[in-house]
Amino acid sequence: GPFDRPVSWLEDIMAFRPHGRPTERVRVNGVVTLNEPEYGAYIQQGPYGILIQGRGLAKLKPGDQVDATGYEGISDNDSPMLRDVVVRPAAQTLYKSTGTPMIAQLWNENHEGREVRVSGLVEQVERGLEWTSVILLEGNHRAWARMRTKALDQPPAVGSVLSAKGVCHYTHAPGLSRPTEVRVISRAEEDWRMVEPPPLATRLKWGRIALAVG
Numbered sequence: 001g002p003f004d005r006p007v008s009w010l011e012d013i014m015a016f017r018p019h020g021r022p023t024e025r026v027r028v029n030g031v032v033t034l035n036e037p038e039y040g041a042y043i044q045q046g047p048y049g050i051l052i053q054g055r056g057l058a059k060l061k062p063g064d065q066v067d068a069t070g071y072e073g074i075s076d077n078d079s080p081m082l083r084d085v086v087v088r089p090a091a092q093t094l095y096k097s098t099g100t101p102m103i104a105q106l107w108n109e110n111h112e113g114r115e116v117r118v119s120g121l122v123e124q125v126e127r128g129l130e131w132t133s134v135i136l137l138e139g140n141h142r143a144w145a146r147m148r149t150k151a152l153d154q155p156p157a158v159g160s161v162l163s164a165k166g167v168c169h170y171t172h173a174p175g176l177s178r179p180t181e182v183r184v185i186s187r188a189e190e191d192w193r194m195v196e197p198p199p200l201a202t203r204l205k206w207g208r209i210a211l212a213v214g
Helices: 010-014 103-108 200-213
Strands: 026-036 040-045 048-052 065-074 080-089 115-127 131-138 141-148 161-171 181-185 192-196
Touching: 010 026, 010 040, 010 048, 010 080, 026 048, 026 161, 103 115, 103 131, 103 141, 103 181, 115 141, 131 161, 141 161
Parallel strands: 048 080, 141 181
Antiparallel strands: 026 040, 026 065, 040 048, 065 080, 115 131, 115 161, 131 141, 161 181, 161 192
């Protein structure tokens, strides 16, 4: 069966393969970190995360520990992935770690599929029907933090400092190796923590606008 093979480390699958990728199935273990129709399902082992695709994955939810087997491939984001994946519950307890990179590191290093926690000044908030998106600014670098609007009771305020945990996801333009957008996809309200409230002047300004509108 598909599970009749030894378990590989995600670290090895994420590595560059100078002689190409194997054509037979590989087997890995990991903790589900994200499963969204828009982004796909991701599993993570230690600090390494990978996109998995296959039928029957819709029931997976963050925190599930899985034994997965599939074929190695390259995603639209030019990162390793597993396709035609079959999963079953893992036989042992698995662990993942959450990285704490600077936003600049998200741009300069490949964190695709990894769970990270980043912090930055909330520069912009877009609250849509499906998603709430926030631009975080740290130094000269920006990243989007996104969460399902239904999961978020109250969006963060512009001018506050937000710490956001989620899975790193890149958008690439055709032919460009450097990403055009960096996103941190969060799952639940507790993934976003306000580190600092907005400055008083900002709060007063927005309070006056709210009073004028109300």
